[in-house]
Amino acid sequence: MDRAPYFQLQCVVAIVVCTLACFNGVTHGRAQAKLPVSAMPSIPFTPTRAQSTALAHLAADNLAILVMVNADCATTRAMAATTVKTWMQLPGASQVSVKFMVGDSANGTTSCAGDETIDRTLVEYVPQCHDGYPPVDKVLCMWEHARKHWVKQYQFFIKIDMDTYLNLPNLAVFLMAQNRIKPLYAGRVGKGRNNEFDPYCMGFFYVLNQRALAQIPEDFVSKARPAVNSDVAFSLVVTDHVQLPCMQGVSSRYQYSFVNRYWDFNDGIVQSYLDEQQRSILPVFHPATSHQLAAVAVHPYKTPSDMHRFHDAVLYSRVKLFQFSKPSKSQSLPDYLRSLCVYNPSMQFEVSGLIMKECDLERPNHPRKLHHAFILFMKTSPTSRTRAAELAQHTRLDNVKNTLYPVVDAHHLFGMLRHHINLTMGHLGLRETYRVLLHQLISSTDFGDELFLVLHDNVQVTDMFSARIAELMQDRRCGAFLSSNSGGALLLSVTIPRNGSFPSLSSDTGGWLLADNDPGTKGAAPCFNYNSGVQDVFAFILDRRAALVLLTWLNDPQFADKPFDHAWQYLSIQGVPVRVAFPFVAMPSLVAPNESSHPSASQWNQQSAQVPSWTRQPT
Numbered sequence: 001m002d003r004a005p006y007f008q009l010q011c012v013v014a015i016v017v018c019t020l021a022c023f024n025g026v027t028h029g030r031a032q033a034k035l036p037v038s039a040m041p042s043i044p045f046t047p048t049r050a051q052s053t054a055l056a057h058l059a060a061d062n063l064a065i066l067v068m069v070n071a072d073c074a075t076t077r078a079m080a081a082t083t084v085k086t087w088m089q090l091p092g093a094s095q096v097s098v099k100f101m102v103g104d105s106a107n108g109t110t111s112c113a114g115d116e117t118i119d120r121t122l123v124e125y126v127p128q129c130h131d132g133y134p135p136v137d138k139v140l141c142m143w144e145h146a147r148k149h150w151v152k153q154y155q156f157f158i159k160i161d162m163d164t165y166l167n168l169p170n171l172a173v174f175l176m177a178q179n180r181i182k183p184l185y186a187g188r189v190g191k192g193r194n195n196e197f198d199p200y201c202m203g204f205f206y207v208l209n210q211r212a213l214a215q216i217p218e219d220f221v222s223k224a225r226p227a228v229n230s231d232v233a234f235s236l237v238v239t240d241h242v243q244l245p246c247m248q249g250v251s252s253r254y255q256y257s258f259v260n261r262y263w264d265f266n267d268g269i270v271q272s273y274l275d276e277q278q279r280s281i282l283p284v285f286h287p288a289t290s291h292q293l294a295a296v297a298v299h300p301y302k303t304p305s306d307m308h309r310f311h312d313a314v315l316y317s318r319v320k321l322f323q324f325s326k327p328s329k330s331q332s333l334p335d336y337l338r339s340l341c342v343y344n345p346s347m348q349f350e351v352s353g354l355i356m357k358e359c360d361l362e363r364p365n366h367p368r369k370l371h372h373a374f375i376l377f378m379k380t381s382p383t384s385r386t387r388a389a390e391l392a393q394h395t396r397l398d399n400v401k402n403t404l405y406p407v408v409d410a411h412h413l414f415g416m417l418r419h420h421i422n423l424t425m426g427h428l429g430l431r432e433t434y435r436v437l438l439h440q441l442i443s444s445t446d447f448g449d450e451l452f453l454v455l456h457d458n459v460q461v462t463d464m465f466s467a468r469i470a471e472l473m474q475d476r477r478c479g480a481f482l483s484s485n486s487g488g489a490l491l492l493s494v495t496i497p498r499n500g501s502f503p504s505l506s507s508d509t510g511g512w513l514l515a516d517n518d519p520g521t522k523g524a525a526p527c528f529n530y531n532s533g534v535q536d537v538f539a540f541i542l543d544r545r546a547a548l549v550l551l552t553w554l555n556d557p558q559f560a561d562k563p564f565d566h567a568w569q570y571l572s573i574q575g576v577p578v579r580v581a582f583p584f585v586a587m588p589s590l591v592a593p594n595e596s597s598h599p600s601a602s603q604w605n606q607q608s609a610q611v612p613s614w615t616r617q618p619t
Helices: 004-027 049-060 073-085 116-121 136-149 168-176 210-214 230-242 304-316 345-352 382-394 411-417 425-443 465-474 512-516 544-555 564-573 601-608
Strands: 065-071 096-102 123-125 156-161 185-190 200-209 258-260 264-266 269-272 297-299 370-377 401-406 451-456 459-461 489-495 527-529 535-543 578-581 586-588
Touching (some): 049 168, 065 073, 073 096, 073 116, 096 136, 136 230, 156 210, 185 230, 425 564, 535 544, 535 564, 544 564
Antiparallel strands (some): 264 269, 489 535
């Protein structure tokens, strides 16, 4: 394959991105810094209601948790700082004491972490413990150290490996659901690859409460039965002194809360991913699934980049679509995928031909409110400005500030680039307008963690606009999801100019047929999942999390010659929920609003062809 033309295109596209970054300050007449290639705003983790309640009880009862991380000097230097920057930043960290347990591999040094603060406050040097492999002696030794010195200081005692990710809010939910009067010994149940052992708690995570640990003698190591691995060895200790098998007395709803990942893939395509009990789990290249977002502990993440990628997925509750080899027709769901889910089963069907379950999105205690409405208009057109001003009057919402926002005039830029990229002048202007606007939304401290409404000036709304918005915001599936960790986008006015080929798979699968047969709703909700048949988005609501992903798309050179409407598909694939309100809340100017009827595909084709849009070529 001749790569020269492709390389030349990439260079041109990169120039476009850089040119746009410099161009925006001039077009808007603002003293604005060059936009970053990627944005890293401070967007907080938002606990769900269950997590918030559990975290509040944990703090109110002043319950202290000890997390012992089995480590040697080398792994501490490699991963301790990453641990501190990832899951130790989640809500609940104030109730947790983390200790990296380093044995004789330190060789007398007290600087294994390579960071003075971490070494001083978080590393527990236990030179009497041998850092050998398998770590049978080490694990027993560190538990004996905990029994002698810390049994009265903490109410829960957890052992994890250095490559384990610990979800503290989910940990709080799990611990608060347990009976504190009875001994607790919980984790992922293992039996060995060939069921050669009695059930034991697997070593990447297990927890004892104070009552269980107190029943184990201080000098138990000298009496411990021999075992081939540390997990079995400590399980025998608990069995001998507490008479408590792993997960006894723990509800079966938590059996998948401790995820040990195995995988099998060929040429990047998933073949299977099963644990020792042949239950489905996550492939290595997939950052998150519903299993992992609900998990207390996930293992293994061997490198800092792996840990950071998964932390980002947890922080934003992202569930990317599964990428399989695309068949020529729809197929039945394999057994190993039946327990998994995605946020957008419609797009998942287009990607893979599989109809998967839709993940529930839990609403946090404090729903986000609409903060600001931006009405886009062409500043060179008095008619456009007048339409925008009138629209601002018709769309007034309580406590929402309306701002008329000028669209970038891309005339000069289009003249420079028209022979290099496949975009109209309107596409260029709209892309740059959104790039500037989204950068403001996610970087400004004025907006906070709220929702934003964006309208084009060429839409009509009914007198029920405010009531429809309020109704949608209260609907769990069609509006409340915007307040979840994942955030998302709710499209209020779109065109769908085709029926689509659903249930057949083709390049035109998306359309009205897939919308009407949305696997998440079957037509029973006031919205449907975005699919590839959706075009010309004229109005939408989104949060800062979704804005961050959209800005990332706009700043990526490989997408610089794509119209902005392509970004909604990218958002869906990246695991951000995108849904379309129906009936539409706003309609393009030449389409009369109708709150009760579903336009036919033929009607919509005729009407949408007449819709005035900045992204259309002049006729």
